[in-house]
Amino acid sequence: MNSLSIFSCPVCKGDLNNYFCKSCDTSFEGREGIPCFLSEKMYSTEKEYIEAMKVVNFWGHGWIKRLEDEEHAYVNQSSKEELLSYANRELDWCRKNGSLMSRLPFDNMKNSISLNIGCGAGTEALEIALGGGSCIAMDITNPAAKVADSLLKKLGQGEGIQGDARFLPFKDNSVDYVYSSGVLHHSDDVPRSIAEIYRVLKPGGYAFIMLYATWSIMFMQQKMMMTKGEKSWETGGRKNPCTTTYSIAGCQKLFSKFNIELIEKRGGSFKHFAKIGKYLSTNFDFLVDGWLGCNINIVVKKSIPIVH
Secondary structure, rough: HHHHEOOOOOOOOOOOOOEEOOOOOOOOOOEEEEEEEEEEEHHHOHHHHHHHHHHHHHHHHHHHHOOOHHHHHHHHHHHHHHHHHHHHHHHHHHHHOHHHHHHHHHHHHOOOEEEEEEEOOOOHHHHHHOOOOOOEEEHHHHHHHHHHHHHHHOOOOEEEEEEEOOOEOOOOEEEEEEEOOOOOOOOOOOOHHHHHHHHHHHEEEEEEEEEEOOOOOHHHHHHHHHHOOOOOOOOOOOOOOOOEEEEEHHHHHHHOOOEEEEEEEEEEOOHHOOHHHHHHOOOOOHHHHOOOEEEEEEEOOOOOOOOO
C-alpha cells in the first residue's frame, strides 16, 4: 500500500505531495523519519493548541519512560519471526479473555487498510497486522509512533505516524477498519474524534473502540477522591491533562450515526479497589466484570448507502 495515496492535509483536507500541502502551505515531514500531522493551524485558538501540546507532552514523556522497560526493549529487538510469534501469543490472550482485539474479523482483513489510533508501543498494530492487511499506527506522540513504525516495517505491513484523532490526516472513505482502545477518552472533544472516524471509514467499514466507563469501581473511586488517574504515567511532575468517562447510554448517543453492533462493559476486578485491592483474590472478578467494569467495548459499522 502506498499510504501517501490516502493521506490528506489535517488542516484543510487538501492533497499532499511528499507530506506537503500546497493548499495551505503546511509541511508534515516530522522528525526521525516519522510524519508528524500536527500543526498549530489545525486548532481554532491558541488555547486549544496549548492544551493539545500538554497532551503530547504528558503522554510523550510517559512513553519515553515506558519504552525503556524490559518488555518493550525485547519487542523492539526481535526479528520478524519473533514479532509474529509474540503477536500471536498476545492475540491468544485476547481471545481467552474476550478483549476488544478478539472482535476483529482477522479472516477477512487481507488486503485491508486499518488505522490504529493511539498505537502506543505497537503491540496492537502487530496483532492487527496478523489479519494480513496493512496497518497505519497513529499516536499523538513521536516516541510511540516511532517504535510502532519500526515494528510494522519489520513485517512490511504498514507504518507509524504522529497525529491527533480529532484531525485525522486521511481522505474520506479511505480506511477499512479503525481500532482504538483506551485512548480517545483522553481528549476534551471525543465527539469530534468519533466524527472523524466516521468520515475516514469506508462504507461498510468497522470501528472497534474502547472508552472508559463512568460507573465502574476504578472511576467512581477517582471521582470521590477527585483524582485524574494515570499516576503510573506521570514524569517530572506532569499530570494527566484530561480523561472523559462514559455511560452505556452516552456511548449509544456518541455513536448514533453508526450501526451499533456491540456495546458492553468489561474489565471489572476487585483488584481495582484502592489500597485493599492488592490483597483481594481475582477468583470472583466475574461478579463485577460486566457490572462495574472500567472498559466499554464498542463495535460499530458505517452504513453502506442505499442506491435507488
